[in-house]
Amino acid sequence: xxxxxxxxxxLKTSFYINDGYYAAVDDVTLTVNENEILGIVGESGxxxxxxxxxxxxxxxxxxxxxxxxxxxxxxxxxxxxxxxKMRGNEMAMIFQDPLTALxxxxxxxxxxxxxxxxxxxxMTKKIRxxxxxxxxxxVGIPRPEYVYSQFPHELSGGMRxxxxxxIAIANQPKLLIADExxxxxxxxxxxxxxxxxxxLKETIESGVILITHDLGVVAEMADRVAVMYAxxxxxxxxxxxxFKRPLHPYTRxxxxxxxxxxxxxxxxxxxxxxSLKHLPRKGCRFAHRIPWMGAETHEENPILHEVxxxxxxxxxxxxxxxxQEDESKEA
Amino acid sequence: MWKFIVRRLVxxxxxxxxxxxxxxxxxxxxxxxxxxxxxxxxxxPETIEEQREKLGLNKPWYEKYIDWVGGVVQGDFGQSFRYKxxxxxxxxxxxxxxxxxxxxxxxxxxIIAVPLGMISGRxxxxxxxxxxxxxxxxxxxxxxxxxALVLLWIFxxxxxxxPTGGSVAPGLxxxxxxxxxxxxxxxxxxALSIAIIQTVSTVQYLRSEIVDTKQKDFVIxxxxxxxxxxxxxxxHILRNSLLPIAAFFGYEITMLITGTIFVEQIFSFPGxxxxxxxxxxxxxxxxxxxxxxxFGAAAILGALLSDIILxxxxxxIRIK
Amino acid sequence: MSIxxxxxxxxxxxxxxxxxxxxxxxxxxxxGVSFQIEQGKTYGLVGESGxxxxxxxxxxxxxxxxxxxxxxxxxxxxxxxxxxxxxIRKNLQMIFQDPYSSLxxRKRILDIIAEPLRxxxxxxKKEEIKRVEELLELVGLSKxxxxxxxxxxxxxxxxxxxxxxxxxxxPKLIIADEPVSALDVSVQAQVLxxxxxxxxxxxxxxxxxxxxxxxxxHFCDExxxxxxxxxxxxxxxxxxxxxxxxxxxxxLISAIPDMNPSNRDKQFxxxxxxxxxxxxRYHDYFDSEGLAYGLKSVSETHLVALQEDVxxxx
Numbered sequence: 020x021x022x023x024x025x026x027x028x029x030l031k032t033s034f035y036i037n038d039g040y041y042a043a044v045d046d047v048t049l050t051v052n053e054n055e056i057l058g059i060v061g062e063s064g065x066x067x068x069x070x071x072x073x074x075x076x077x078x079x080x081x082x083x084x085x086x087x088x089x090x091x092x093x094x095x096x097x098x099x100x101x102x103x104k105m106r107g108n109e110m111a112m113i114f115q116d117p118l119t120a121l122x123x124x125x126x127x128x129x130x131x132x133x134x135x136x137x138x139x140x141x142m143t144k145k146i147r148x149x150x151x152x153x154x155x156x157x158v159g160i161p162r163p164e165y166v167y168s169q170f171p172h173e174l175s176g177g178m179r180x181x182x183x184x185x186i187a188i189a190n191q192p193k194l195l196i197a198d199e200x201x202x203x204x205x206x207x208x209x210x211x212x213x214x215x216x217x218x219l220k221e222t223i224e225s226g227v228i229l230i231t232h233d234l235g236v237v238a239e240m241a242d243r244v245a246v247m248y249a250x251x252x253x254x255x256x257x258x259x260x261x262f263k264r265p266l267h268p269y270t271r272x273x274x275x276x277x278x279x280x281x282x283x284x285x286x287x288x289x290x291x292x293x294s295l296k297h298l299p300r301k302g303c304r305f306a307h308r309i310p311w312m313g314a315e316t317h318e319e320n321p322i323l324h325e326v327x328x329x330x331x332x333x334x335x336x337x338x339x340x341x342x343q344e345d346e347s348k349e350a
Numbered sequence: 351m352w353k354f355i356v357r358r359l360v361x362x363x364x365x366x367x368x369x370x371x372x373x374x375x376x377x378x379x380x381x382x383x384x385x386x387x388x389x390x391x392x393x394x395p396e397t398i399e400e401q402r403e404k405l406g407l408n409k410p411w412y413e414k415y416i417d418w419v420g421g422v423v424q425g426d427f428g429q430s431f432r433y434k435x436x437x438x439x440x441x442x443x444x445x446x447x448x449x450x451x452x453x454x455x456x457x458x459x460x461i462i463a464v465p466l467g468m469i470s471g472r473x474x475x476x477x478x479x480x481x482x483x484x485x486x487x488x489x490x491x492x493x494x495x496x497x498a499l500v501l502l503w504i505f506x507x508x509x510x511x512x513p514t515g516g517s518v519a520p521g522l523x524x525x526x527x528x529x530x531x532x533x534x535x536x537x538x539x540x541a542l543s544i545a546i547i548q549t550v551s552t553v554q555y556l557r558s559e560i561v562d563t564k565q566k567d568f569v570i571x572x573x574x575x576x577x578x579x580x581x582x583x584x585x586h587i588l589r590n591s592l593l594p595i596a597a598f599f600g601y602e603i604t605m606l607i608t609g610t611i612f613v614e615q616i617f618s619f620p621g622x623x624x625x626x627x628x629x630x631x632x633x634x635x636x637x638x639x640x641x642x643x644x645f646g647a648a649a650i651l652g653a654l655l656s657d658i659i660l661x662x663x664x665x666x667i668r669i670k
Numbered sequence: 671m672s673i674x675x676x677x678x679x680x681x682x683x684x685x686x687x688x689x690x691x692x693x694x695x696x697x698x699x700x701x702g703v704s705f706q707i708e709q710g711k712t713y714g715l716v717g718e719s720g721x722x723x724x725x726x727x728x729x730x731x732x733x734x735x736x737x738x739x740x741x742x743x744x745x746x747x748x749x750x751x752x753x754x755x756x757x758i759r760k761n762l763q764m765i766f767q768d769p770y771s772s773l774x775x776r777k778r779i780l781d782i783i784a785e786p787l788r789x790x791x792x793x794x795k796k797e798e799i800k801r802v803e804e805l806l807e808l809v810g811l812s813k814x815x816x817x818x819x820x821x822x823x824x825x826x827x828x829x830x831x832x833x834x835x836x837x838x839x840x841p842k843l844i845i846a847d848e849p850v851s852a853l854d855v856s857v858q859a860q861v862l863x864x865x866x867x868x869x870x871x872x873x874x875x876x877x878x879x880x881x882x883x884x885x886x887x888h889f890c891d892e893x894x895x896x897x898x899x900x901x902x903x904x905x906x907x908x909x910x911x912x913x914x915x916x917x918x919x920x921x922l923i924s925a926i927p928d929m930n931p932s933n934r935d936k937q938f939x940x941x942x943x944x945x946x947x948x949x950x951r952y953h954d955y956f957d958s959e960g961l962a963y964g965l966k967s968v969s970e971t972h973l974v975a976l977q978e979d980v981x982x983x984x
Contacts (some may be wrong), residue, residue: 107576235927278888
């Protein structure tokens with residue numbers, strides 16, 4: 020078993036909307052080990068990106084409760100200066116949209132160099148440039164010396180995403196957070212970027228949190244998977260277990276609604292994801308989407324149950340859950 | 351990039367020509383001509399007609415236009431009726447005054463706008479931001495000529511910190527330090543009154559640019575690299591926000607022109623604006639023509655200048 | 671009978687440059703594409719960004735100027751000037767990608783759905799409301815929603831409102847340009863099911879434009895793969911997915927993430943193999959400009975862009 024790298028404990032991240040704070044991440048507990056990819060899957064509004072931003076301390080106007088232990092420090096309570104020492108150094112992030120995540124007025128080389136300037140102040144200019152070109156080569160950018168002095172708009176989306184990855188891995192972070200790294204890319208580019216992330220993970224032996232809405236990406240990449248719904252983790256398991264024996268009704272519904280070929284009709288989950296303000300804060304948050312399951316099947320205060328080693332499921336409603344014919348009728 | 355600049359210059363020429371045609375036609379449409387007020391009414395009409403023919407006043411308008419433009423190109427704007435001297439000589443000393451007034455006003459404008467806009471944008475929706483916003487609203491609502499009068503009264507007449515008129519104290523030898531200091535002293539109050547009022551749009555513009563840029567993804571990237579907030583602002587947000595301000599520069603020049611017209615009048619500052627008002631009132635049309643043409647050309651060149659600046663700082667344009 | 675017949679369609683955009691904005695070249699967004707769709711079928715156009723798939727859809731419906739080629743819709747050549755545009759527009763509708771920006775936020779649902787009705791049919795206020803009610807019911811929304819505004823609906827609901835507007839005039843062909851790619855997985859399923867339902871109910875024909883091979887496989891009868899404005903392969907779902915011939919098709923298919931984690935190493939090796947073939951045999955599949963060759967029949971329905979005769983080139 021690999022060493023624990025990151026430990027999130029009862030994390031609650033809330034945003035102020037109109038009249039008060041609403042938790043987008045609500046009581047999330049998880050760990051990431053060294054040299055492992057933890058996939059976090061969920062639909063929009065599930066809180067998966069808010070979770071990633073919490074770990075990086077990137078929320079500027081959010082209230083954070085609970086703990087995020089990384090390398091012995093609690094990110095929730097650490098000073099801004101200490102946080103800046105960690106970000107881009109021991110932990111780094113890959114962003115969703117390569118078209119907007121780079122500064123349009125800064126040369127590629129300068130944008131990568133900045134991570135060295137910030138964390139390796141003693142590095143000479145010459146070595147810095149060599150390192151940047153080495154990095155560009157490493158992430159598969161052709162003609163790195165030339166790209167070094169190019170601007171973002173001169174590169175394709177796939178190439179820009181490689182630059183963003185180069186920025187992230189520059190200081191060989193222990194923890195790499197990839198927030199929908201391939202959503203904005205074409206399928207063939209997606210495959211290349213995912214293969215790249217996997218290779219890099221092997222070489223720098225870091226732990227990776229891979230956030231995505233795409234179950235296929237998780238199936239190909241992750242070692243363990245956490246499924247998020249409405250700000251909570253509803254199921255967490257080894258990737259093989261999760262795809263072979265999914266338990267939580269939401270996980271099962273989600274898998275069921277993917278077009279895999281061969282189905283006549285796709286499965287549709289009843290109702291819609293409630294907005295942050297209107298999340299049910301009591302009881303099973305998925306209950307209203309499976310209304311045929313009686314109240315007695317849910318727990319009053321659903322917690323994660325360890326149903327087999329390393330496999331956790333929230334609430335008890337999974338026990339006798341079955342799909343209902345044609346859930347698609349408008350609520 | 352030179353290609354862009356050349357193309358931009360090529361567009362500028364027809365603009366200038368159109369401007370000169372318009373000004374000329376407008377002047378033509380005014381009643382009377384150069385001889386109307388000059389000639390003794392007792393001279394018989396035939397002699398006047400003869401004079402007209404001799405001076406070329408009976409030629410069709412396009413020939414007259416070509417004569418006029420031909421002169422303008424050589425720096426000859428004709429004769430002022432009132433001052434009885436070449437318009438060029440008349441303008442020469444005033445254009446220098448107005449130039450320095452504009453430069454000083456521009457410097458003040460940016461000295462006020464950049465820090466205020468930055469503070470307002472960085473700490474948006476705080477009390478600090480609200481008070482700056484309050485200032486900009488007052489600035490928008492206050493007419494420049496009233497504000498300038500108030501400044502003149504308070505600092506010129508009441509405290510007597512600054513001179514109340516002219517461009518330099520009389521009796522000083524040009525080239526001496528005293529002379530230069532006196533000129534600067536004469537510039538400060540009019541320039542400040544233009545700047546304080548006209549900077550508010552730049553303040554608001556910069557603020558909204560910063561608020562906008564703050565939410566861009568690349569700013570999050572910079573934070574995720576471990577950059578401190580001040581670095582994030584100085585290296586990433588500010589440069590991207592100042593870019594549109596550079597594009598605003600041309601507009602700023604147009605605003606300066608309107609500003610100088612009022613302010614020079616109020617501070618009896620011998621510049622182009624004052625000359626403009628005076629010559630309009632006295633129907634000194636050759637002077638009006640010249641001044642309007644120069645103002646128009648300044649506005650067009652200002653727009654040209656901001657495009658060139660923009661093309662130099664924005665790599666997305668620079669490459670083309 | 672085929673309802674849409676496209677022959678040698680070309681849509682080129684001029685590239686302008688220099689001091690005087692001369693047209694120096696053309697972007698061949700669509701460069702000689704032919705296909706036909708049978709009544710009641712779903713035809714998929716697949717490709718990555720910049721492949722020209724959306725341009726075809728926009729060209730057919732008249733949002734993009736056609737450079738050359740023929741588009742025969744319902745027996746009428748719609749590229750000819752004297753065709754009845756009004757009749758065509760009525761029978762040809764489009765569903766857009768983004769359910770958030772394709773509905774006017776200041777209009778009520780009633781006005782949005784009734785807009786095509788007002789353009790084409792003279793209805794009394796009462797008849798109009800009745801028709802909108804029927805349409806809303808058809809897309810599974812209650813009639814109480816009529817007076818609401820777009821922002822009061824979820825993404826999936828909005829996309830269904832877009833569909834209601836598209837089917838208001840009972841069109842024969844609907845061009846769906848990435849209709850579900852902005853939606854979450856579960857909502858995606860809902861919209862796809864619904865599109866299938868109304869297809870059966872109204873006998874609709876779809877031109878389905880998508881980059882997502884998984885969805886296309888589920889939804890379409892016949893598909894074509896596009897690359898840089900040209901077809902690289904065309905065939906039935908079975909032919910394309912079980913027997914891909916062109917390297918680009920193979921590359922696309924191998925890039926689809928497999929839902930079974932046990933296959934990941936196999937997939938990884940497959941991608942490496944395809945990439946190798948792509949690098950080594952590039953010129954067997956693409957000409958000197960990096961474009962696909964002309965189409966060659968493999969079977970009656972299966973066409974692949976390969977060199978006419980490799981020997982001849984020698």
